[in-house]
Amino acid sequence: MKTRVYVTLKGGVLDPQGKAIQNALGGLGFSGVNDVRAGKLIELEHDDDVTDAAIEDMCKKLLANTVIENFRIERSA
Amino acid sequence: MKSAVIVFPGSNCDRDLATAIRDVTGKRPEMVWHRDSELPDDVGLIAVPGGFSYGDYLRSGAMAARSPIMRAVVDAAGRGVPVLGICNGFQILTEAGLLPGALMRNAGLDFVCRDVGLTVENSQSIFTARYDQGEAITIPVAHHDGNFTADRETLDRIEGEGRVAFRYTEQVNGSSRSIAGVLNDAGNVLGMMPHPERVIEAAHGRSDGRRLFEGLLETVA
Numbered sequence: 001m002k003t004r005v006y007v008t009l010k011g012g013v014l015d016p017q018g019k020a021i022q023n024a025l026g027g028l029g030f031s032g033v034n035d036v037r038a039g040k041l042i043e044l045e046h047d048d049d050v051t052d053a054a055i056e057d058m059c060k061k062l063l064a065n066t067v068i069e070n071f072r073i074e075r076s077a
Numbered sequence: 078m079k080s081a082v083i084v085f086p087g088s089n090c091d092r093d094l095a096t097a098i099r100d101v102t103g104k105r106p107e108m109v110w111h112r113d114s115e116l117p118d119d120v121g122l123i124a125v126p127g128g129f130s131y132g133d134y135l136r137s138g139a140m141a142a143r144s145p146i147m148r149a150v151v152d153a154a155g156r157g158v159p160v161l162g163i164c165n166g167f168q169i170l171t172e173a174g175l176l177p178g179a180l181m182r183n184a185g186l187d188f189v190c191r192d193v194g195l196t197v198e199n200s201q202s203i204f205t206a207r208y209d210q211g212e213a214i215t216i217p218v219a220h221h222d223g224n225f226t227a228d229r230e231t232l233d234r235i236e237g238e239g240r241v242a243f244r245y246t247e248q249v250n251g252s253s254r255s256i257a258g259v260l261n262d263a264g265n266v267l268g269m270m271p272h273p274e275r276v277i278e279a280a281h282g283r284s285d286g287r288r289l290f291e292g293l294l295e296t297v298a
Binding site: 012013014016017020061062063065067068 | 171
């Protein structure tokens with residue numbers, strides 16, 4: 001079974017990489033992009049009996065740094 | 078006094094740090110591998126060096142902070158053993174929860190490798206006792222992820238408690254309130270991005286980092 005974990009920066013945290021991407025888009029002539037935030041997608045392939053609670057624990061203990069990041073878990077069959 | 082330098086795959090300042098400690102104490106620290114689970118008995122100082130542990134995978138310091146030896150380091154820190162984390166060592170100590178905040182990509186996105194001016198913001202700690210309060214010193218930095226970030230309440234708290242050890246005197250990496258080095262609440266753990274071990278003798282061009290080791294080893298000897 002597969003689970004996707006999306007790790008994103010918390011709202012108030014400045015994102016230098018997102019800013020650079022936004023500037024580069026402007027440099028390529030794309031207009032109207034008002035903000036860019038870069039995050040991570042982590043795909044886990046795991047046994048069916050790995051619980052939601054266990055995956056949440058993985059996020060808190062390693063996959064995300066909850067000082068600066070939020071995470072969202074998306075399980076699929 | 079026994080001291081230990083923790084070595085991770087990708088550490089690259091471990092030998093410089095060991096040399097600085099040996100130079101000041103006259104005794105070679107034990108090099109402790111990340112897979113070990115125990116520190117030397119009666120260890121009086123633990124140093125976590127700079128480098129790019131685990132290739133900075135996931136986040137700088139994230140993997141190293143979860144390695145077996147770090148459980149022993151966290152336990153020792155809880156018992157009051159002094160722990161010094163420099164550069165990647167600082168990142169590892171924040172990831173391990175021993176220090177507040179996080180170190181993000183430099184605001185300018187560039188790797189910054191040069192001498193920077195610092196002020197000593199708290200000369201009362203075991204790490205800074207040989208410096209004067211407010212003294213201006215120069216120590217090199219070499220990092221990509223040195224942008225110290227924490228929420229406003231945390232920043233207010235560590236400032237109010239005198240836990241900012243060093244502050245940049247110039248724009249370096251976008252760090253909140255120009256913070257370059259932070260102490261834990263008990264004062265026995267210091268993390269800093271600048272590299273004091275790189276400026277300990279005249280041949281290095283200056284020796285502003287030497288007093289950090291002298292003061293520390295005097296206190297813990």
